[in-house]
Amino acid sequence: MTDSSWNLVLLGGPGAGKGTQAEKLTADKNLEHISTGDILREEVAEETDLGEKAKSYMDRGELVPDELVIEMVNKEIRGEEGYLFDGFPRTVDQAEALQRVVDLDGVVYIDVSREEVVRRLSSRRVCEDCGANFNLKFDPPEQEGTCDKCGGNLIQRDDDRPEVIQDRYDTFLEKTTPLIEYYRGRDLLREVDGEGSPDQVYSRITKALDKF
Numbered sequence: 001m002t003d004s005s006w007n008l009v010l011l012g013g014p015g016a017g018k019g020t021q022a023e024k025l026t027a028d029k030n031l032e033h034i035s036t037g038d039i040l041r042e043e044v045a046e047e048t049d050l051g052e053k054a055k056s057y058m059d060r061g062e063l064v065p066d067e068l069v070i071e072m073v074n075k076e077i078r079g080e081e082g083y084l085f086d087g088f089p090r091t092v093d094q095a096e097a098l099q100r101v102v103d104l105d106g107v108v109y110i111d112v113s114r115e116e117v118v119r120r121l122s123s124r125r126v127c128e129d130c131g132a133n134f135n136l137k138f139d140p141p142e143q144e145g146t147c148d149k150c151g152g153n154l155i156q157r158d159d160d161r162p163e164v165i166q167d168r169y170d171t172f173l174e175k176t177t178p179l180i181e182y183y184r185g186r187d188l189l190r191e192v193d194g195e196g197s198p199d200q201v202y203s204r205i206t207k208a209l210d211k212f
């Protein structure tokens with residue numbers, strides 16, 4: 001199997017580093033990155049119908065209803081091969097919908113403790129313009145408040161406020177962790193320790209992918 005024909009899922013809680021790892025993986029393996037969180041944030045920014053419907057759920061740290069997200073992802077999928085799904089699926093219903101349109105080759109679960117999630121997300125900042133992520137503690141921008149990549153303004157995501165982080169983690173435990181067993185039962189799951197530097201985690205992921 002060539003890298004670009006893989007269909008992979010990155011599974012993990014909020015702040016597990018899915019976005020950071022997905023960026024590297026899609027570049028290295030020539031995959032198309034489908035991040036439902038990124039697509040939803042764009043819909044909110046553009047004030048589309050979907051964005052209007054999704055916003056209140058996102059602000060509360062809850063999941064956007066399955067039917068909206070499934071329809072949105074189905075529109076993104078044009079062929080059968082070469083996708084990296086990041087932040088999708090997040091429920092068993094979403095996983096079943098995905099299975100109907102794509103043959104998955106593997107699912108990587110990035111495991112990070114609740115304490116580490118709170119530490120990471122409360123110091124995360126994102127660029128208003130290009131969406132690049134920084135971390136005030138672990139990966140600060142060169143100039144405070146300014147994006148290194150495009151010079152845009154760095155802001156805190158509404159859902160990275162401490163009270164919302166706890167709700168997002170609870171939602172993850174309740175709705176998304178059942179997917180770990182779901183994919184393990186289908187022999188698709190590889191688990192990776194998500195603590196440590198992004199490069200350390202990336203090398204664990206590529207090792208895990210060698211086993212598929």
Ligand code: AMP
Pocket residue numbers: 014036037038040057058059061062063064065066069086087088089090094159168
């Ligand atoms: P993320 O950037 O992946 O953490 O997603 C941010 C927010 O978007 C989540 O807290 C949810 O409100 C919403 N969201 C993203 N992906 C999904 C999904 N697959 N299902 C439902 N809601 C989602």
